[in-house]
Amino acid sequence: MQLVKVREKSYQDYLEYLDREVVNELDLLIERLKGKRVVMVNTTSFGGGVAEIMNSMVPLMRDMGLQVDWWTMKGEDEFFHVTKTFHNRMQGQEGRLTQKEKSIYLRYNKLNAELMQDWDYDFVVVHDPQPAALISYRKPRAGEKWIWRCHIDTSTPNPEYWDFIYDYVSQYDASIFTMEEFVKEGAQFKNLTIITPSVDPKSPKNQPLETEEAKSIITRFGVDIHRPLITQVSRFDPWKDPLGVIDAYRIVKKEFPSALLALVGSMASDDPEGWDYLYKTIRRAGEDYDIMIVTNFNGVSDLEVNAFQTASDIIIQKSLREGFGLTVSEGMWKGKPVIGGNVGGIKVQIDDGVNGFLVDTVEECAEKILTLLRNPMLAESMGEAGKEKVRHEFLLITNVLRYLRLFHSLTTEQEGVIAPAAK
Ligand code: UDP
Numbered sequence: 001m002q003l004v005k006v007r008e009k010s011y012q013d014y015l016e017y018l019d020r021e022v023v024n025e026l027d028l029l030i031e032r033l034k035g036k037r038v039v040m041v042n043t044t045s046f047g048g049g050v051a052e053i054m055n056s057m058v059p060l061m062r063d064m065g066l067q068v069d070w071w072t073m074k075g076e077d078e079f080f081h082v083t084k085t086f087h088n089r090m091q092g093q094e095g096r097l098t099q100k101e102k103s104i105y106l107r108y109n110k111l112n113a114e115l116m117q118d119w120d121y122d123f124v125v126v127h128d129p130q131p132a133a134l135i136s137y138r139k140p141r142a143g144e145k146w147i148w149r150c151h152i153d154t155s156t157p158n159p160e161y162w163d164f165i166y167d168y169v170s171q172y173d174a175s176i177f178t179m180e181e182f183v184k185e186g187a188q189f190k191n192l193t194i195i196t197p198s199v200d201p202k203s204p205k206n207q208p209l210e211t212e213e214a215k216s217i218i219t220r221f222g223v224d225i226h227r228p229l230i231t232q233v234s235r236f237d238p239w240k241d242p243l244g245v246i247d248a249y250r251i252v253k254k255e256f257p258s259a260l261l262a263l264v265g266s267m268a269s270d271d272p273e274g275w276d277y278l279y280k281t282i283r284r285a286g287e288d289y290d291i292m293i294v295t296n297f298n299g300v301s302d303l304e305v306n307a308f309q310t311a312s313d314i315i316i317q318k319s320l321r322e323g324f325g326l327t328v329s330e331g332m333w334k335g336k337p338v339i340g341g342n343v344g345g346i347k348v349q350i351d352d353g354v355n356g357f358l359v360d361t362v363e364e365c366a367e368k369i370l371t372l373l374r375n376p377m378l379a380e381s382m383g384e385a386g387k388e389k390v391r392h393e394f395l396l397i398t399n400v401l402r403y404l405r406l407f408h409s410l411t412t413e414q415e416g417v418i419a420p421a422a423k
Contacts, residue, residue, distance in 0.1 A: 001115040004045040004070040009059035013202055014397045022401065026064075029404040034065040036407065037120065041134065042127035043073050043083065047268025047296075048235060049197055049326040050127050050151055056200035056396050057403070064400070073131050074115070079108040080270045083130040089161035090129055090154050091239070091321050097160040106133055113137030123407055125149055130270070132168045145410045148172040148189075151197070152323040153182045153344045174410060178324050178345050191413075193406050196348060197324045198399035199333050199390060204302040206333055209310045217307035221294050223260065228373055231262040231312040233305055233330070236277040239321045241341065244362050246284045246291060248318070251366035253290070256373050264308050266296045309334045313379065314372050318365055322346050329394045332356070332386030337379045339368045349394065355386035 015023060040058060042050050054070055061068045075083075082104045089095055113134045125147045126132060135146055148169045154162065154177075162184060169175065174191035177183050183192065199206050215225040223229065230249065234240040242263050249261040263281060267274045278295070285291040294300050300308075309315060315331030317340040324345030331338045332349065338356035340346035350356040357368040372379045 038068045039121045044270040089158040109133035148175040195402040200396040214307040214310035232316040233264040248365035335383040337382035
């Protein structure tokens with residue numbers, strides 16, 4: 001297990017986004033939970049939505065007076081290969097669970113659990129399937145509450161993998177899913193809670209950036225800022241469908257030749273498939289220099305992602321499966337119309353035809369891109385509607401509030417009062 005260091009944050013800075021009654025509720029919860037010890041466990045401190053949220057949520061909760069640590073699991077490539085397979089299979093990919101996969105998965109969970117023996121926390125929040133079996137190797141402590149936070153869509157999982165993981169996750173005292181429909185039918189979870197992820201308006205990725213500054217940042221990557229820009233920010237992964245985005249762009253380009261496409265993607269340390277898929281994407285783009293493919297390896301960090309999103313005319317997230325798709329809210333927060341795959345958490349964020357479009361095919365994606373390129377007024381009004389939606393529903397502080405409600409309900413349950421699960 002490795003302790004992750006995070007930047008400091010101040011609760012005070014977030015008050016400007018909150019209504020009075022939310023502040024009152026937060027203050028009450030903070031008073032009741034002051035000093036509670038919380039630990040977050042996942043597999044990576046960089047790349048992907050979970051790390052993104054943790055980097056903001058951990059310091060904010062700390063500033064509210066909770067004692068929060070964030071640990072990532074230690075593992076070698078063999079473990080991350082197996083957990084990547086688990087991740088795909090839990091989202092429905094076909095394949096048989098092998099004895100070897102089980103033993104690698106359990107060996108690393110056991111190894112990491114041994115490093116936890118001195119831990120002393122009130123709440124252990126375990127993110128996603130990778131560390132789910134830690135619970136079975138940990139000597140139970142009185143009062144310790146275990147929460148499983150599932151960030152992925154497990155509504156129709158591969159049954160063998162689901163049965164294996166379910167044995168562990170059903171032992172937790174509470175579980176959090178992004179959407180009710182992600183919970184597999186018939187699964188029994190204690191204190192089931194629904195919490196959507198969120199964007200941090202104070203992070204370098206989401207803080208306001210002048211369009212001119214954003215444009216000057218992205219010229220470094222060879223973008224011609226005088227041409228309309230379409231961007232997808234995401235890991236290079238089949239579920240994110242970067243190949244489908246390129247195909248849609250090709251259709252668009254025939255009718256709107258000035259449009260440019262940027263595919264911005266970070267290589268996460270727990271995603272060994274990423275490189276193969278990056279190469280595949282580069283091959284699909286071929287000799288078309290109007291398609292820009294940039295990663296953290298050519299200097300794309302939070303500020304650059306912000307700049308690409310801010311300077312774009314349209315944001316795409318054409319996923320085929322998606323837990324939430326934080327990049328959708330990130331794009332909306334920058335006032336951009338977002339075209340997203342009609343799947344999973346994207347459907348919670350995009351109201352079709354209001355703040356963007358939901359699409360099922362490459363052709364539909366191309367058609368909606370063309371609609372927006374040809375109607376800048378429509379694009380602008382959709383962008384504004386999106387920003388408002390994020391302000392109300394998907395900001396970091398709302399996410400923290402929902403966690404605090406759950407912690408509080410678990411605390412009161414422990415004291416003998418049965419509290420309903422916070423929704
Ligand atoms: N991201 C990034 N740089 C990149 C690509 C992605 O910082 O080059 C971030 C992106 O801005 C978002 C997160 O990684 O905050 C991806 O989260 P999402 O929920 O969209 O997808 P996940 O990767 O978790 O499946």
